[in-house]
Amino acid sequence: MPVSAQNSPARPSIRETIAARRAELRNTPKSQRTGDLQTYGSPAGKRAGTPRGFVHLDGSGADLLEDKTVEGQLKKAAKSGKLDIASLELERIPPKVYISLLGLSTTDLSNPPPPPSPPRESLAASRSRTAIGTSPFAVDDEIDVDNSQQGLAFRTWRKEEDIWSEPEELTTLRIGNNKLVEIDREIGMFGGLKILDLSKNLLKGVPDALSDLLRLSSLDLSHNSLPSIPRSVLLLPQLQVLDISHNSITTLSFDSPIGPSEEGLRYGSGFFTTAIQRQTALKSERPILPVLRHLSLGSNTITQEGLKALASVNLKHMRVLNIENNNVSGVLDVQSLGISEKAMPELSHLVLSGNINIRGLIGTIASAAKVDTIGCNLRQATPSFNHEDTSTVEDNQDKASSAVETGPAANDEHTLPIPEPDLTIVYRTFPAATFDSEPLAVDFDLYLPSTPAGPSGHPLVIWFHGGGLLQGNKENLPPHFRRLPSHAYTRGDGRPDESVAIISPNYRLAPQVSILDILSEVTVLFDYIQTRLNDRLVKDGKGDHKIDVSRICLSGGSAGGYLALIAGLRVPDEVGDEEIGAYRGLKNEAIKCLAPFYPITDLTDKFWATETNPVPWMNGNSISHAQAKPHIDTKAAPVCSAVSGGPRSILYPYMLQHSLFPSLLFLTQRSVGQGLDAFRPSPLSLSIPHRLEIASKSSKAKYHVPIFFVYGTIDDKVQPMEKTIEALGRASGDLVIERVEGADHAFDEDPKVECQAFQEWLGKTLL
Structure with a gap:
């Protein structure tokens, strides 16, 4: 009589099969486990509530939906060294923070948690539950399988959380x-x-x-x-x-x-x-x-x-x-x-x-x-900008240069206000760039006149902050720019008075992003202003302050002045991309004028190639490599704002110490174009004098928009201006140059400085 497969003595029992599968599991790397054995009973599967065998993981094995619980953040901190348990309504720091990240036991803690209640469920009940409700091949992650026989004998279970492995150092x-x-x-x-x-x-x-x-x-x-x-x-x-x-x-x-x-x-x-x-x-x-x-x-x-x-x-x-x-x-x-x-x-x-x-x-x-001193009732003199109060203005309109002496640059009143922005608006958002970072919202401040706009809307000045494209933020807007919306320009032709609005934007900073990425920020900002800003003003109850997006002045200080110039100076279409670094500026008739203040212009000037250690204004102190290292890490998450006087504010002097400009702007710059036509933008191609020379030699060169160029005579923070001014002089277009005698870099950040010559020029040019 033939022996059936069911009764064959060679067929292993169910118990033997389970034991064999568990032994196989113990000898298999976790990354190779599949199906029930990998996921059923795992903490990830329980937490996410996914069916067994379907825990959704990313490429690194982490849950796609971030776990905002203390446990989830502890797992994240063990790998990243950064723990974020904010906004969880905690009444104390959970003891598991010290247990997980320091390896302490509960008895070592100064404020230990109450002891857990002993498990009431019997082993038989556990077996019964396994037999009824789970896969016979599931392995409970909470059980140390190697000690399961010991657990059967002594009815003790060793949990994985009791086995401590050293995490990353918490920073x-x-x-x-x-x-x-x-x-x-x-x-x-x-x-x-x-x-x-x-x-x-x-x-x-x-x-x-x-x-x-x-x-x-x-x-x-x-x-x-x-x-x-x-x-x-x-x-x-x-x-x-x-x-x-x-x-x-x-x-x-x-x-x-x-x-x-x-x-x-x-x-x-x-x-x-x-x-x-x-x-x-x-x-x-x-x-x-x-x-x-x-x-x-x-x-x-x-x-x-x-x-x-x-x-x-x-x-x-x-x-x-x-x-x-x-x-x-x-x-x-x-x-x-x-x-x-x-x-x-x-x-x-x-x-x-x-x-x-x-x-x-x-x-x-x-x-x-x-x-x-906003809100202070000042009567005495406050400390102020102590440079000379005279400046020379050269008007190169139609290339007929003349020099005139202007009056004092500083206002003698000591109660001048320093207004705060009326709105702060996000114009671009980036997803989190690293495992432990947050999404990056890039925003701008908007300063509005107190009176409603006329039929066409307020003319607009966009001011970009300085900092070498490495540091700085939108709050660095000089006081005289903040006060500009309160100045009413009188129109002599019977039209109503007008006032300008001011936008001061943040933008992503190098070296975490490249120079072309930063220039793309300018393009995105301009597109937002052109297409979405007025709708946003209506939504925020500011509909009577419509912006005239056909009358815009680009301005900025230092590196911000560079952004204003490179975005506002047009390059002829016949010039190849490689010669201009794949950036042609903003081709928009809405840009009516440019006002760079003490700008960075020439990325190839020997000033940037000369090591200056320490820089003159650091009182003999040098910036160490250790101080700068976190801020020049190209793998770190990008930032779009660096507080003045904060840790990142050492980056510009550090760069000058070691002549790292403009190389820091190109560290993460990738090639542009495809195949044999691909090229990597060079500092020369993105330098203002070079671009002006190219434009002036072109047969299709056009007049550049009117420019008001301001700099101080004792500025030692950026390259000399002579080469740039000569290049501007050879180009076609209206040019006004203001040299402020005895003024240093960023001289107009003093609350008393009014820049009246610029204010008058803006009224004639933009309005």
Whole structure:
């Protein structure tokens, strides 16, 4: 009698089959597992709610839909070194943060979680559930399969989460916008942290262990209830940015600072330091906030008396000091407050706005410092631009040059306003560029006249910020440009008065993007203004401020002046793409004039090829490679804004130190064109004098639009202007050149400077 397959003794039992499949699974790399064995019972599958066998993964094995839970962010942080658990309504930092990223056990924690309840489900019930509801070949990821027999014998299970593997060192921790009332002392064990955001919580203090974060460069404690600057942050040696605005501070104090522990020194100084060296360091005197560049104290209740502690510390690297919206009153003596030119020689921005009882300032602050006093009732003179107040204007209209002396460039009134934008609008959005970055929204500020537009709309000035295309932001718009919409141009032909609107845009910055990418931003911005801006104004309730998109002036300072020139100067169609770097500018009749201020023009000038270390305005300080490295990393996510005085503001002087301009603009530039016709744009092809020469030699050359060209006679921040002015002189078109005697780069950022010659020229040319 033949033996049936069902009764064949050679056929393995179901139990043997399961055991064989599990053994096979243990010996197979995870990347090669398929079907139920790979996905069923996995945390990803449970979380996403996908059918077994259908966990949706990207190429790296990560969920396509980002997991915003604490667990999901911890997994992400283990690979990226950046943890973002902001806006999760957390009342404390979850213990699993320390357990997962530091390898601590619950018994090691200063504030351990309550012990978990023992599992009530019996092993038999578990077996029953498996038999009824799951695939016989599924492997539960929570069970250590290698120890399953031990589990059967002793009824103990070892979970994967109990097996700790070392994650990437944490460098960024964002816990803002939660409900934290205290911070655990374990925070100090993240010795590699560089950025810590604890803003928008309920904190009244921070632990002393914060003093162990010796690599911390940026700390945000804004929007809490702190009564003072925490003593544990005062000795942090690398802290550059401290935001402690919107707290409950009445008086500053730098007394009794708390230094690092020996464990913190061992981590921050390197594990190869000896115990004797660390003990010596513990006893040595440490300076208060030695490299602090940006201090925001706004929206507290600090008085003038409460500010005097600033004079007791040495903050020579301070660049941005924000004291807006406090209770500061009276006439401020900058010497006694520690904000004088001697005390803060690098200060570039002092914000006093919103202190309505300030009556004036006496003393001298850094000559390049911009002072914001919106809402202050000033009566005394404020520190101001101290260069010569005369300028020479050459009018090259029809190439008949003449020189005239103009009056003072600065207004003697000290209550000139510095308006804020009426709207901020996003004109372009990019998806996240890296695993741990966010989508990038590129925006612009819009400044509108107070009176409604006429039938045709407001004429428009687009001003591009400077910074070598490497740094800067739209907030750098000079005060006289901000005030321009309030100036009414009188029309002599009986037509109503007109005022201009101003747009100050952000744009992506090199070297994370190439120079052609930046120029494409100008094109996209222009298209948005032409086709969508007026609809957006109607939507935002500003329909009576229609923009006349047929009357536009391109302007900008430094690198912004370069953008205005290269976008506004037309190149004849007969010129080949390679000769002009594949960029032809904006071909649009709406551009009526150009107004570059102290612009970068010639990318091939020897000025850029000459190493200047240190640069003259850095007071003998050089920028180290370590400081610049994060900002020249071409694999980092692109940015479109860099705060003045912030960490990235060192990039321009670093570039001059090592003559890296314009190479930084071309680091990520790809070839243009296809096959044998492909080429890589060169600095020469994108230089203004070269393009002017090409245009002037063309048989089809056209007149360029009117140009108002402004520069200072002692400007040492960009190349000399003579070559560019000669090239402009040979080209066809109206040209006005204003040389401001004794003026440095960005001289018009002083609140008192009005640039009246430019204002008058704009009224005649654009309106």
